[in-house]
Amino acid sequence: NAGVTQTPKFRVLKTGQSMTLLCAQDMNHEYMYWYRQDPGMGLRLIHYSVGEGTTAKGEVPDGYNVSRLKKQNFLLGLESAAPSQTSVYFCASRLDGYEQYFGPGTRLTVT
C-alpha cells in the first residue's frame, strides 16, 4: 500500500492564480481531512469528508473548496490564491479507528 499520497509536493503560485491539491489513499478509508500547518499554529482543519460525495467545513475553510467524488481521492482547491494561503498542507485519512494517517505534505508559496 502507498498509504496517503499528495500531489504536488511543492508549488509556487502568484496571487490570484488557482490550483488543486490532490490527496489519494489506497486504504479504503471513509474519512479524509485537509489541514494547514503554519509556524506557531499547529495543524488547523480546513475541510473534511466523512465519505464519498460528502464534505464539511473545518476551522479555517474560507478561500478553499473541496470535492470527494471518489472515495480514494480528496481534492483541495484554491480559486484565487492569496499570500495568506502560503502554508504546508497535509491530507489525512482514517477508517473507523482513532488513528489518522497523514500524507507527506505540500508546501505552497503564494507570492
Add this chain to the structure above:
Amino acid sequence: AQTVTQSQPEMSVQEAETVTLSCTYDTSENNYYLFWYKQPPSRQMILVIRQEAYKQQNATENRFSVNFQKAAKSFSLKISDSQLGDTAMYFCAFRLLIHTSGTYKYIFGTGTRLKVLA
C-alpha cells in the same frame, strides 16, 4: 473552547537520557482520545502513542510513555533512552465527538521541537 497547549516551543536532550514534553488541554467533554504525533524533518506525521480518556492506566509504547492526569487535563510524553532519530517536532492532539454531526474533531497543539544531542 477546546484547546491544546504545548508550553515548550523547543527542548533538547542528550542521547540516552530521558525527556518529558508537556501538554495541557481544555474540554468539557468526558470521552475523548489523546495522541502524540511525531513530525521528523521529512514532514511525515507519525502517531507515537494514544490514550483513551476513560482509561486510568497510562499508555506505553516501547520507549514512549504518557503521564495522563485527567482531572488536571494534562497529557505529557516521556521519551526514555533518547535516540538521535527522536529529533522531531512533537504534536499533542485530542479527538472529541461533535454531537451535532456525529463526527469527530481533532485539535492539535502548536508543537514542541525536540533535538537529541549526540
